[in-house]
Amino acid sequence: MAIGAAFASIAVVAGLGIVAWIAYEPALPEIARPSPSSFDRGLVAKGEQLATVGDCIVCHTAPNGAPFAGARALPTPFGILFSNNITPDEKTGIGSWSLAAFSRAMRQGVARDGSHLYPALPYEHFTHVNDGDLAAIYAFLMTRQPVSREAPENQLLPGLGFRPLLAGWKLLFLRQTQFERQANESAEWNRGKYLVDGLAHCGGCHTPRNLAGGEERGREFAGGVAEGWNAPALDETNPSAAIWNVDSLFAYLKTGSDRGHSAAGGPMVPVAEGLSRLNDADVRAIAVYVDSQMHPLRETNLPAVTVVATNDSRSAAAAAHPEADLLFEGACSGCHAPRAPMNINDRPLLSSASDLRADDPRNAVQTLLQGIAPPGGKGAYMPSFSNTMTDRQLADLLAYARARFTDKPAWPDLEAVVGDIRKENAE
Ligand code: HEC
Ligand code: HEC
Ligand code: HEC
Structure with missing residues (x-):
């Protein structure tokens, strides 16, 4: 017994030793904050574009807070995390971080x-960013105004606040590979893939995650969830893949709306807002790469094929949902009927709306509950109907719109779904 116990305790100690060995990372020396003038202007400008692709400002800015000063609350299935201050303040930010320390954090x-x-911090993706790009982002951040602001304590589930555990998580899920050019694809495609897999971390939302919160390998872009919305699949299983092409993806990513098919809602809005400030060539490269994922059999970057969906079975839909037909006339058709007075050029034909065609009604429900606020306040706008309609009215409207504008089967239990999502949004 005694010997067995001794062996067991040796095993435990050895086990803990291995964990500590894996988890141990040395502190890197503090440096004096580099003078902003020590950075090349061109490098800083490049870093600004790249930081835009990486959405650093989205997660690292609190509502009404100074840009990059952190303290934004990020809800996760494991509790609430607060982003850090990444301005060059020496005490509360990254002012005393060397480029090596910054690159280690990102990779x-x-x-x-x-x-x-x-x-x-999406280092599952940032790990693929090359040295030159990391140096540019570092130069950009180190030349911002330092702001003194401490992030609040994280509010995580019991036990998960113990950071060494993350070493085990990384062992399982972090793949520190460098981007490899694919010689049989165009330079534009390769640029797009580099941005999408790395800095733009599109898979952070569009790839499903396992129970431990790691992205499921082999299911890249099969669709995920983000902040109460579905992030639709960006591969061939996207329900509207046939309608998307390079041009419409470019317009959607750059302006938040492709005028006629889909408008960015929820957590996709800040992504589009960031991309609206990115140069056209890089946004186009992203569109080319995403298009190739949606259409693996089509040659990359074919000239855009315009598909206009014109499905409109009004009389059948009205017979099944007479009240919704009236509601739609009053509340929606001013913007959504073809040639309606407020349907000025860029209003969508709902017959090609991604949200109405999706298998899951979640994003259509969120669109009605939250409305559409275009990136930067310019462009397509739709009011929220959360306070003006009951769950039953919203469910009836969506059932009607799905029947009238698409050839897809009816969504089950809509009223309950609307009620549940409304409750989630209030939490
Ligand atoms: C999806 C949200 C998100 C995005 C996008 C994001 N970050 Fe962060 N970042 C975080 C969170 C949350 C933390 C804190 C993690 C923790 O406490 O362990 C963090 C931490 C960091 C840290 C460590 C700071 C410290 O004091 O320990 C650095 C550096 C950093 N981020 C830089 C960046 C840069 C640069 C970008 C853009 C290229 C970026 N982040 C984009 C959420 C994000
Ligand atoms: C923070 C999470 C998040 C990130 C990061 C993100 N997306 Fe999205 N994306 C979403 C959500 C949520 C939607 C659904 C929006 C809606 O229905 O209005 C969406 C919608 C889309 C759509 C429309 C799909 C359709 O069929 O309607 C495209 C295309 C898209 N995203 C591309 C991208 C690309 C490319 C990137 C990287 C540059 C990206 N997304 C990064 C969350 C995200
Ligand atoms: C003030 C004008 C306006 C009103 C009123 C309005 N909408 Fe919209 N709606 C829009 C705009 C703009 C878009 C974005 C389309 C785009 O740019 O691609 C949109 C998009 C949508 C989408 C598709 C979202 C997507 O990305 O797939 C649905 C579904 C929708 N509206 C339903 C409704 C319903 C139902 C009503 C009535 C309850 C309504 N709308 C009232 C302007 C309006």
Whole structure:
């Protein structure tokens, strides 16, 4: 017995030793904050574009807070995380971080002091960013105004606040590979893939995650969830794949709307807002790459094929949903009927709306509950109907719109779904 117990405790100690060995990362030395004038202007400008692709400002700015000063609450299935201050303040920001410390955080998710960072900082993707691009982002951040602001304590489920555990998570899910050019694809396609897989971290939302919060390998772009919305599949299983092409993807990514098919809602809005400030060539490269994922059999970057969906079975839909037909006339058709007075050029034909064609009604429900606020306040706008309609009215309207404008089967239990999503939004 005694010997067995001794062996067991040796095993435990050895096991803990291995964990500590895997988890251990040294602190990197503090540096004096580099003078902003020590950075090349061109490098800073390049870094600004790249930081835009990486949405750094989205996660690292609190509502009404100074840009990059952190303290934005990010809800995750494991609790609430707060982003850090990444302005060059020496005490509360990254002013004393060397480029090596910054690059280690971005690639390996380890802070300057050696502690492990949560993958809410999307280092599963940032790990693929090359040295030159990291140096440019570093130069951009180090030339911002330092702001003194401490992030609040994270509010995680019991036990998950213990950072060394993250070393195990990384062992399972972090693949630190460098981007490899594919010689049989165009330079534009390769640029798009580099941005999408790395800085733009599109898979962070559009790839499904396992129970431990890691992205499921082999199911890249099969569709995921983000902040109460579905992030639709961006591969051939996208329900509207046939309607998307390079041009419409470009317009959607650059302006938040492709005028006629889909408008970015929910967490896709800040993504489009970031991309609206990115140069056209890079946005187009992203569109080319996404298009190739949606249409694996089509040659990359074929001239755009315009597909105009004109499905409109009004009389059948009205017979099945007479009240919704009236509601639609009053509340929706001013913007959504063809040639309606407010249907000025860029209003959608609902017969090609992605949200109405999806298998899951979630995004259509969110669109009605939250409305559409275009990136930067310019462009397509739709009011929220959350306060003006009951769950039953919204469900009836959506059932009607699905029947009238698409050839897809009716969504089940809509009223309950609307009620549940409304409750989630209020939490
Ligand atoms: C999806 C949200 C998200 C995005 C996008 C994001 N970050 Fe973060 N970042 C976080 C969170 C959350 C933390 C804190 C993680 C923790 O506490 O372990 C963090 C931490 C960091 C840290 C470590 C700071 C410290 O003091 O330990 C750095 C550096 C950083 N981010 C830089 C960036 C840069 C640069 C970009 C853009 C290229 C970026 N982040 C984009 C969420 C994000
Ligand atoms: C923070 C999460 C998040 C990130 C990051 C993100 N998306 Fe999205 N995306 C969404 C959500 C949610 C929707 C659904 C929006 C809606 O229905 O209005 C969406 C919708 C889309 C659509 C429309 C799909 C359709 O059929 O309607 C495209 C295309 C798209 N995203 C591309 C991208 C690309 C490319 C990137 C990277 C540059 C990206 N997304 C990054 C969350 C995200
Ligand atoms: C003030 C004008 C306006 C009104 C009123 C309005 N909408 Fe919209 N709606 C829009 C705009 C703009 C879009 C974005 C389309 C785009 O740019 O691609 C949109 C998009 C949609 C979408 C598709 C979203 C997507 O990305 O797939 C649905 C579904 C929708 N509206 C339903 C309705 C219903 C139902 C009503 C009535 C309850 C309504 N709308 C009232 C302007 C309006």
